[in-house]
Amino acid sequence: MIHFLLDSFHWMQLLQPQWYIAHGGLWLLLFVIFAETGLFVGFFLPGDSLLFVAGIFAHEMDDQTHAPGLANTFLDLIGLGSLRVEVIDLAVLIGLIAVMGVLGNMVGYWTGRKVGPAMYHWRDRLLFKKKYLHQAHDFYEKHGGLAVIGARFLPFIRTFAPIVAGIVQMDSKKFHFYNVAGSFAWVASMILSGFYLQKWILAQFGFDLKQHLEIIVLGIVFVTTAPVLWKMLSNPKKKITS
Numbered sequence: 001m002i003h004f005l006l007d008s009f010h011w012m013q014l015l016q017p018q019w020y021i022a023h024g025g026l027w028l029l030l031f032v033i034f035a036e037t038g039l040f041v042g043f044f045l046p047g048d049s050l051l052f053v054a055g056i057f058a059h060e061m062d063d064q065t066h067a068p069g070l071a072n073t074f075l076d077l078i079g080l081g082s083l084r085v086e087v088i089d090l091a092v093l094i095g096l097i098a099v100m101g102v103l104g105n106m107v108g109y110w111t112g113r114k115v116g117p118a119m120y121h122w123r124d125r126l127l128f129k130k131k132y133l134h135q136a137h138d139f140y141e142k143h144g145g146l147a148v149i150g151a152r153f154l155p156f157i158r159t160f161a162p163i164v165a166g167i168v169q170m171d172s173k174k175f176h177f178y179n180v181a182g183s184f185a186w187v188a189s190m191i192l193s194g195f196y197l198q199k200w201i202l203a204q205f206g207f208d209l210k211q212h213l214e215i216i217v218l219g220i221v222f223v224t225t226a227p228v229l230w231k232m233l234s235n236p237k238k239k240i241t242s
Contacts, residue, residue, distance in 0.1 A: 017050035018213045021057055026073040026093075029054055030100045036159060037152075037183075038104030040111075043159040048190055049220040051097065055194025056209055059089045069093075090195060094188050101152075101183035105162040109175055112166020119167060137168040144170050149182035155224055 013019040020028050032050060035042035054070055061067040068081070071089035074096060075081045120133060140147060144165065151161035165175050198209045209216055 014044070015046060016214075017046045017053040017217060020046075020050060021053060021070070026070045026096070029070065030096060033097050033187075034100040034104040034107075036104070037101050038107035038111075038159075038162065040108075040159070040163065043156050046217075047155060047158065048153070048224045049217045051187060051190035052194040052216065052220055053213060054093065054097070055090075055191040055196075056198045056213075058093050058191060058195050059084075059086050062210075071096075086195075090191065094184070094191050097191070098184045098187040101187060102180055105148075105179045105183065106176070108159070108162030109166040109170075109172075109179070112163040113169065114166075116167035116169060133168060136164055140165055140168050140170045144174060145178040148175060148178040149185065152182045152186035153224065155221075 020032055024031075029050065032042075032045050033047070036045040036047050057069050058071060059069040061069055068076075068084060069089055071092040072081055072084060074092055075083055075088075120130060122128060122130070124130060147161055148165060151158045162175075162179070194209075201207050201209060
């Protein structure tokens with residue numbers, strides 16, 4: 001069985017949120033969110049698109065067979081599998097994923113706090129200058145809350161934002177408050193969008209998003225990365241003085 005999975009696996013599948021849902025269900029979903037928000041190596045993992053797809057499968061995995069959705073895995077574990085109610089499924093799924101997002105950012109922040117002090121003694125290099133640390137520190141002092149919450153909705157940036165917050169020694173109480181608020185806002189907005197958009201489009205137009213996940217994922221990737229790309233392309237590169 002393992003040999004078969006390895007033979008049929010391709011690394012590009014790691015960029016497809018539906019692959020995680022199909023092969024790992026709830027537990028793999030939770031790990032991916034933790035890794036993408038807290039581990040340096042998790043920057044390439046799907047975040048927004050994975051949550052949106054998870055919202056589509058929150059209550060039922062299949063509209064024809066009415067197979068229990070993602071949240072039911074946890075409800076079965078605690079002996080409440082019979083409570084197959086939309087509101088409960090959504091609340092459980094949002095709560096579990098948001099907690100993993102909080103824990104992930106905490107790990108990133110702790111990592112930054114550990115390596116940060118040593119970085120102030122590094123020599124300037126091509127891609128590293130100590131003045132960048134001071135600039136980041138000033139930015140987090142003024143806009144730290146916005147940075148922690150806003151980074152949740154931006155691919156790649158959400159992986160590194162908590163690490164940078166730790167490096168520049170952002171106030172821990174302030175970080176943890178915005179960490180929790182940002183995680184629940186991000187997870188709830190994406191899960192509910194996927195769940196209710198699927199229901200509305202299916203009812204109004206008979207169009208099942210579950211049958212067109214590739215198009216949906218591409219659309220989400222474009223929407224979430226467009227602001228970052230626009231910012232990078234619209235601002236001319238400033239001359240950096242040493």
